[in-house]
Amino acid sequence: MKLINAIVQDKDATKLANALVKNKIQATRLATSGGFLRSGNTTFLVAIDDERVQEVLDIIKSVSQKRKQFMVPPMGVEGERAAAFPVEIEVGGATVFTQTIDDFYQF
Amino acid sequence: MKLINAIVQDKDATKLANALVKNKIQATRLATSGGFLRSGNTTFLVAIDDERVQEVLDIIKSVSQKRKQFMVPPMGVEGERAAAFPVEIEVGGATVFTQTIDDFYQF
Amino acid sequence: MKLINAIVQDKDATKLANALVKNKIQATRLATSGGFLRSGNTTFLVAIDDERVQEVLDIIKSVSQKRKQFMVPPMGVEGERAAAFPVEIEVGGATVFTQTIDDFYQF
Numbered sequence: 110m111k112l113i114n115a116i117v118q119d120k121d122a123t124k125l126a127n128a129l130v131k132n133k134i135q136a137t138r139l140a141t142s143g144g145f146l147r148s149g150n151t152t153f154l155v156a157i158d159d160e161r162v163q164e165v166l167d168i169i170k171s172v173s174q175k176r177k178q179f180m181v182p183p184m185g186v187e188g189e190r191a192a193a194f195p196v197e198i199e200v201g202g203a204t205v206f207t208q209t210i211d212d213f214y215q216f
Numbered sequence: 217m218k219l220i221n222a223i224v225q226d227k228d229a230t231k232l233a234n235a236l237v238k239n240k241i242q243a244t245r246l247a248t249s250g251g252f253l254r255s256g257n258t259t260f261l262v263a264i265d266d267e268r269v270q271e272v273l274d275i276i277k278s279v280s281q282k283r284k285q286f287m288v289p290p291m292g293v294e295g296e297r298a299a300a301f302p303v304e305i306e307v308g309g310a311t312v313f314t315q316t317i318d319d320f321y322q323f
Numbered sequence: 324m325k326l327i328n329a330i331v332q333d334k335d336a337t338k339l340a341n342a343l344v345k346n347k348i349q350a351t352r353l354a355t356s357g358g359f360l361r362s363g364n365t366t367f368l369v370a371i372d373d374e375r376v377q378e379v380l381d382i383i384k385s386v387s388q389k390r391k392q393f394m395v396p397p398m399g400v401e402g403e404r405a406a407a408f409p410v411e412i413e414v415g416g417a418t419v420f421t422q423t424i425d426d427f428y429q430f
């Protein structure tokens with residue numbers, strides 16, 4: 110078995126939790142901060158058979174990989190329409206690593 | 217050395233912490249959620265000599281394994297005595313896995 | 324790659340986070356409790372190339388190792404000056420262990 114550690118942005122955490130549930134993949138969720146990703150993040154731990162590791166990686170990637178997004182910046186105090194051009198920003202991103210599980214038990 | 221990861225239900229976490237202390241086993245406790253167990257859960261990390269792994273597993277199992285329990289369901293709004301028959305429910309359960317620790321330091 | 328797990332006292336956590344940032348070392352931070360260290364603690368996870376493990380260990384040690392510190396005990400209710408002799412106490416301390424990372428991804 111493998112342990113998959115996935116650190117994703119908070120904004121992608123609920124989407125990822127739902128995608129894992131939908132695929133019947135159990136995960137433990139930790140509130141984490143700092144580090145691998147600049148903004149608030151959430152760490153998922155998934156203990157899974159070797160044969161399903163790639164499936165889990167694909168789900169994590171599809172849900173939380175870095176992507177461009179257009180955002181309308183908040184208007185200034187004057188509320189001028191001219192200031193409201195959408196700008197392209199980068200969101201998401203995941204840091205993922207796998208480790209070996211020696212023994213696994215359910216009591 | 218081994219790292220034991222134990223995910224138990226919140227309701228068993230204090231009992232497990234006490235049992236570990238009583239046996240002079242140091243553990244780090246993480247608030248976790250979702251996944252391996254349906255309700256709120258707590259993850260314990262125990263770094264321990266290989267020779268004591270089975271002892272720790274036995275403690276975790278004895279404290280937090282799945283068991284039947286009789287519960288008197290909450291009464292309905294009418295408060296009828298007839299509704300208060302105890303029902304058998306399943307509580308507890310632990311997901312536990314071990315990993316290899318390469319090097320261990322205390323500074 | 325290696326995963327470094329470092330459990331330090333809460334009082335040393337900010338210093339350690341700053342020292343890691345200064346050395347461009349990414350870390351994920353977990354609020355943890357109990358166990359390895361008696362008072363409140365924080366766990367840092369650092370995924371790092373094998374060649375940099377010793378550098379990270381040195382940083383953790385320099386920031387958070389056990390050391391003596393003089394503390395003026397809080398005055399009694401009478402506020403007597405005679406009671407305010409500084410006493411030597413031990414603070415800090417870190418429990419650190421490394422594990423092998425099998426595969427590492429950034430999405």
Ligand code: NI
Nearest residue numbers: 110111158159
């Ligand atoms: Ni395996």
Ligand code: NI
Nearest residue numbers: 217218265266
């Ligand atoms: Ni060993």
Ligand code: NI
Nearest residue numbers: 324325372373
């Ligand atoms: Ni390596």
